[in-house]
Amino acid sequence: MPELMIFAGCNGAGKTTAAKVFLPQYTHIQEFINADNIASGLSPFNPESVAIDAGRYLIDRFDLLVSKKLNFAIETTLAGKSYIKRLHTVKASGYKIILFYFYISEVSIAKERILKRVQSGGHYISDSTVERRFTKSIENFKNIYKNLADEWYLYNNDSGSPQIISFNFKSKLTVTDKENHDNIFSGS
Numbered sequence: 001m002p003e004l005m006i007f008a009g010c011n012g013a014g015k016t017t018a019a020k021v022f023l024p025q026y027t028h029i030q031e032f033i034n035a036d037n038i039a040s041g042l043s044p045f046n047p048e049s050v051a052i053d054a055g056r057y058l059i060d061r062f063d064l065l066v067s068k069k070l071n072f073a074i075e076t077t078l079a080g081k082s083y084i085k086r087l088h089t090v091k092a093s094g095y096k097i098i099l100f101y102f103y104i105s106e107v108s109i110a111k112e113r114i115l116k117r118v119q120s121g122g123h124y125i126s127d128s129t130v131e132r133r134f135t136k137s138i139e140n141f142k143n144i145y146k147n148l149a150d151e152w153y154l155y156n157n158d159s160g161s162p163q164i165i166s167f168n169f170k171s172k173l174t175v176t177d178k179e180n181h182d183n184i185f186s187g188s
Contacts, residue, residue: 001095005074007019008077010110014113033061099141
């Protein structure tokens with residue numbers, strides 16, 4: 001059964017860092033598609049100018065990998081709902097979907113990390129975009145995307161060292177950090 005691994009969380013949550021450590025160390029997945037990396041490859045000095053093109057390329061690549069039934073991973077904020085239909089298609093194609101969500105508790109943490117990333121040559125995301133995506137990301141994870149995954153893992157990444165909060169494996173929910181889990185899922 002082919003696998004799709006999704007590394008998700010708001011901007012600045014540590015998705016890319018986690019994927020770069022996890023994928024080569026624990027999987028045989030060699031294809032990691034990330035719109036930010038694609039944009040940097042297309043226009044290293046002004047990746048924002050090609051963000052839409054990078055997104056289109058990511059979707060084309062996603063569809064190609066699914067058509068070939070290859071294992072792959074993607075990175076996304078899940079702030080939008082554009083993956084819903086695609087994930088239904090992926091499941092219907094026989095894929096196992098594994099979702100890793102990296103949660104941070106405050107938008108200020110995201111902004112601080114993005115500022116540090118920019119200072120070290122990384123890509124910029126405006127504060128207004130970060131703020132808009134921050135709440136939508138976790139809400140969409142809780143209310144939509146976790147239900148589309150065969151397995152999901154929720155991490156607290158406030159410290160930059162991900163700590164498991166809860167996970168659903170083989171349809172069994174396990175909570176390892178009840179306080180954070182309850183805070184995140186209250187009202188959903």
